[in-house]
Amino acid sequence: MKPKYSSNTIPMRNAGIAETIHILAREFRSPPGLLRLYIANAIRNEKTA
Numbered sequence: 001m002k003p004k005y006s007s008n009t010i011p012m013r014n015a016g017i018a019e020t021i022h023i024l025a026r027e028f029r030s031p032p033g034l035l036r037l038y039i040a041n042a043i044r045n046e047k048t049a
Contacts, residue, residue: 021035024039
């Protein structure tokens, strides 16, 4: 079964996940740790959906 991606999903498989998180953290001016938790939660929700 293919994973579903919404139009605003960042293709994290192409870039390094840590690198992507770092870029996002800089963009949103939030601590990388917090953003990592947010992304991990989003991925978990995507898997269970």
